[in-house]
Every structure is written in C-alpha cells, then in structure tokens.
Amino acid sequence: MNAAVVRESGEPQARGTEPAERPLVVGVDGSEPSLRAADWAADEAALRGVPLRVVYASLWERYEGTALAGEHRPFEEVRADDIVGVAARRARKRHPDLDVSTAVLAEEPEYALVREGRDASALVLGTRGRSGFVEMLLGSVSLAVAAYADCPVIVLRGGHDSHVVHGAEATARRVVVGVGEAGKDSAAMRFAVAEARLRGAPLDAVRAWRCPAHESVDHPLLAGEPARLHEEQAVTTLDEALTGAPADLDLHRRTVEGPARHVLLAASEGAGLLVVGARRRPGHLGLQLGRVAHGVLHHAACPVAVVPEAE
Incomplete structure (x- = not known):
C-alpha cells in the first residue's frame, strides 16, 4: 500500500530521485528507547554531515477511523506530531546546525521504515517500542526492519539501551x-x-x-x-x-x-x-x-x- 503522509516538515527528497546527501532516518514512537535512539541518531548524523529524518508511523486510522474524527484530528495523529516534534527539538538542541525533518505516516511501522531505508544512508531504531512486553529482548519492528531494509540498520542496545553512551x-x-x-x-x-x-x-x-x-x-x-x-x-x-x-x-x-x-x-x-x-x-x-x-x-x-x- 502507499503510505499516507499525514504531517511532514522540512524538504524531504522525492521518492525515486537521487539525493545529494542521503539522510539518516530514525524511527520514533514516543517510548524512552526511541527518544534515546533519536538523540544517538542526531549525534551520528552530525558526525556524518548528513540530514536527520525523524519518522513516526502507525495505522491509527484502522482503530480510530476517519469518520470518528469529524472536523477534529484523531488523538493518535496529534500525539504523533508531538512525538516527532520533541525528537526534532532534542536533535536541534544537541546540534543547532543539523538539518532535521520530520514525517508522520499512516502506515504499519515495519513497512514504512523499510521503505524509508531505500533513500537513507542508514536507519536507527531503539531496542523496544511502546508494546512493553518485557520478555521480548528486541521489539518486532526493529527485528523486521533489520531483516528487510536495503540500507544499514543500527539498533541501540546496551543494558536494555538505558545507558547507551552519546x-x-x-x-x-x-x-x-x-x-x-x-x-x-x-x-x-x-x-x-x-x-x-x-x-x-x-x-x-x-x-x-x-x-x-x-x-x-x-x-x-x-x-x-x-x-x-x-x-x-x-x-x-x-x-x-x-x-x-x-x-x-x-x-x-x-x-x-x-x-x-x-x-x-x-x-x-x-x-x-x-x-x-x-x-x-x-x-x-x-x-x-x-x-x-x-x-x-x-x-x-x-x-x-x-x-x-x-x-
């Protein structure tokens, strides 16, 4: 399916064209591991001298439905904007000159991130997301993206990624x-x-x-x-x-x-x-x-x- 881009900031590269500098893409979902991954990705993007692209993907429309929203935006969409906004502000605070863009995609995160990887220099992900299943040592999204992406995928690990060094x-x-x-x-x-x-x-x-x-x-x-x-x-x-x-x-x-x-x-x-x-x-x-x-x-x-x- 084609991704529905709900919110996008910055000037993302159009699909199918060759960017001068492939961005470093980081997937976020509001969890602490994903925000730490965004911080790490900002450092890495600054080190490489490439833009940083912060992506949130979720099929909230499946659960909330567009009809229920009426003239109001779905809660999950609003929350997604807040999440990428926080990650972007943290990145710019760490590296004021870093080129940061954000995207909120109404799509399954595995598919969205694998597709984002086609135009990325690398993808960065946290160990686990909001699912909270403590018995899962690695989240299903991170595992699937690492298995299928066309670019390098960097998964933050280290003491359940709570003390990843920056x-x-x-x-x-x-x-x-x-x-x-x-x-x-x-x-x-x-x-x-x-x-x-x-x-x-x-x-x-x-x-x-x-x-x-x-x-x-x-x-x-x-x-x-x-x-x-x-x-x-x-x-x-x-x-x-x-x-x-x-x-x-x-x-x-x-x-x-x-x-x-x-x-x-x-x-x-x-x-x-x-x-x-x-x-x-x-x-x-x-x-x-x-x-x-x-x-x-x-x-x-x-x-x-x-x-x-x-x-």
Missing part, C-alpha cells in the same frame, strides 16, 4: 566488525571501516572459528592438527577481508575459537558499535537474518549495525 565518549569507543564469509567484498567491512574513520576510533576485526569435534579425535597424535588448519583458514579469511584497509586506520585483527555469536557478544563489551553482515536472498520470504545477526541483535552490549550483503 557524544564524544561514544565516538571514541572502538568499532567491532564480525568477519564472515563475504571476504574483501564485504559491505559490513566497508561500513565498519568508514565508521571507525569517522569516529577516529580503533577497529577490531574479529573472525570466529571452530574445529568440528569429529576432526580432533580421529587420531590422538593428530589432535592439534585440525584445529591449527581451521585457525589458519580463519587468519586467511580475515586477511582477505582487510585487503585495502586504509593505512592510517588503528586496526586490530583477532581470530577467536568459538561460536561466532558468543565471540561477538564478548567483543561487544565496552565497544561503541558492533557491525555484522546479513545476506539478502532474492525471493526468500522469511526473515533474512542469520543466526549470528539475530543473536547479537538480542543480546549485544552496545549498538548493533546490521549491514545488507548481496547474495
């Missing part, structure tokens, strides 16, 4: 990138390198490896050989992924034995950003997130950037 302290913290099978053509690696350089932060490139149990018990005298071969293969993959990395980058290479999800969760402690890739499979209808990306989105100790990788 400003200079966040900028200086290291960026961690999980090195998968994409090698030197990895979009996740390119994104991580760019983020580390923007922040002037170290980049930790981490490749996890494992030795299948059956390979280490075939012969007692050869017990260490399979493990060594798998580790060497991990080193080779890591070197290929870092081919062409800028010489001035503060780069740290690590190969760690263990499941990739556990290795990256440990690496996220104290980091400013964790970057992982997610393959997009054309024609596939399910959530397009691998187990590693899914796991770190639920449990990482810092913001997580999920970067689409072409199949």
Whole structure:
C-alpha cells in the first residue's frame, strides 16, 4: 500500500530521485528507547554531515477511523506530531546546525521504515517500542526492519539501551566488525571501516572459528592438527577481508575459537558499535537474518549495525 503522509516538515527528497546527501532516518514512537535512539541518531548524523529524518508511523486510522474524527484530528495523529516534534527539538538542541525533518505516516511501522531505508544512508531504531512486553529482548519492528531494509540498520542496545553512551565518549569507543564469509567484498567491512574513520576510533576485526569435534579425535597424535588448519583458514579469511584497509586506520585483527555469536557478544563489551553482515536472498520470504545477526541483535552490549550483503 502507499503510505499516507499525514504531517511532514522540512524538504524531504522525492521518492525515486537521487539525493545529494542521503539522510539518516530514525524511527520514533514516543517510548524512552526511541527518544534515546533519536538523540544517538542526531549525534551520528552530525558526525556524518548528513540530514536527520525523524519518522513516526502507525495505522491509527484502522482503530480510530476517519469518520470518528469529524472536523477534529484523531488523538493518535496529534500525539504523533508531538512525538516527532520533541525528537526534532532534542536533535536541534544537541546540534543547532543539523538539518532535521520530520514525517508522520499512516502506515504499519515495519513497512514504512523499510521503505524509508531505500533513500537513507542508514536507519536507527531503539531496542523496544511502546508494546512493553518485557520478555521480548528486541521489539518486532526493529527485528523486521533489520531483516528487510536495503540500507544499514543500527539498533541501540546496551543494558536494555538505558545507558547507551552519546557524544564524544561514544565516538571514541572502538568499532567491532564480525568477519564472515563475504571476504574483501564485504559491505559490513566497508561500513565498519568508514565508521571507525569517522569516529577516529580503533577497529577490531574479529573472525570466529571452530574445529568440528569429529576432526580432533580421529587420531590422538593428530589432535592439534585440525584445529591449527581451521585457525589458519580463519587468519586467511580475515586477511582477505582487510585487503585495502586504509593505512592510517588503528586496526586490530583477532581470530577467536568459538561460536561466532558468543565471540561477538564478548567483543561487544565496552565497544561503541558492533557491525555484522546479513545476506539478502532474492525471493526468500522469511526473515533474512542469520543466526549470528539475530543473536547479537538480542543480546549485544552496545549498538548493533546490521549491514545488507548481496547474495
């Protein structure tokens, strides 16, 4: 369905045209996590030198109905204007020169935000929204958007995102990138390198490896050989992924034995950003997130950037 734009401020780029600077888009819903995400997004947009676009999306018309409103605007629409207004004012207070626009869309938030991502440099979301289901470690909107968006999606995590670090302290913290099978053509690696350089932060490139149990018990005298071969293969993959990395980058290479999800969760402690890739499979209808990306989105100790990788 086509989105109904109820309120829009600023000068948004028309769909289908190529913007000079793709904005950073942040989704808000009035919850504290989403407002903290908007603050973080304002810092990130200022760092990148791109506009910030604050988006609220909800199908309130389904529940309130246009007929009930009469000549008055629906309560949810008024509330939405207040929410994006608060987020925009907070962003401008943090960065007075930042170009900030807002949009209120009468549409399911998952679809609206995925569509917004087509013209965005990145999407930023909080961990959870107003649903309040404490047993859900990651909100369904954030999970769906991370699974389907065409651009990088950054989900704020860290102590249920209540103590996400902002400003200079966040900028200086290291960026961690999980090195998968994409090698030197990895979009996740390119994104991580760019983020580390923007922040002037170290980049930790981490490749996890494992030795299948059956390979280490075939012969007692050869017990260490399979493990060594798998580790060497991990080193080779890591070197290929870092081919062409800028010489001035503060780069740290690590190969760690263990499941990739556990290795990256440990690496996220104290980091400013964790970057992982997610393959997009054309024609596939399910959530397009691998187990590693899914796991770190639920449990990482810092913001997580999920970067689409072409199949």
